[in-house]
Amino acid sequence: MKPAPAESEPMVAQAAAICLRDGAGGGAEVLLIASRGTGEWWLPKGHIESGETSRDTARREAFEEAGVLGEAEQEVIGSFRYRKPLIDAVYCVEVHLLRVQGQAEVVAAGETRRMRWVPLALAARVVGNRELAGLLEAVCLKLSPALQTA
Numbered sequence: 001m002k003p004a005p006a007e008s009e010p011m012v013a014q015a016a017a018i019c020l021r022d023g024a025g026g027g028a029e030v031l032l033i034a035s036r037g038t039g040e041w042w043l044p045k046g047h048i049e050s051g052e053t054s055r056d057t058a059r060r061e062a063f064e065e066a067g068v069l070g071e072a073e074q075e076v077i078g079s080f081r082y083r084k085p086l087i088d089a090v091y092c093v094e095v096h097l098l099r100v101q102g103q104a105e106v107v108a109a110g111e112t113r114r115m116r117w118v119p120l121a122l123a124a125r126v127v128g129n130r131e132l133a134g135l136l137e138a139v140c141l142k143l144s145p146a147l148q149t150a
Helices: 054-066 120-126 130-149
Strands: 011-022 028-034 045-047 068-072 078-082 090-103 115-119
Touching (some): 011 130, 028 120, 054 068, 120 130
16 A cells, blocks of 8 residues: 655646446446556546646546547546656546547547546456545446436
């Protein structure tokens, strides 16, 4: 287990999107993006830029990293923290749900990132961060009844 952040460690604000779409089998699927450095699976995420809300950032990052088009919900559904190897900072990520309306063939960032769609019920077992896994499990429990009636 990683130690708690020290008082002197800088905190870096980020936002992420849980991109949800209807899967081929009828259940919800979540988009995961592979880290360039470690290959671990994450959500599309990035730094909150000046003048942006976390919702704006979540929507922008989903499009830049994966070409995902959709509207992020206003409400923050949860958050998680992580550290990057060799960087003395803690990244604090606010997460928004984003209902996918489409996906562009060309990714805005112009770079190819490994990505995959996984069933929402499986996503928590695939990601590399424990806090993110717990958040995905909670989202699955919260959304399961709504998805079954939608």
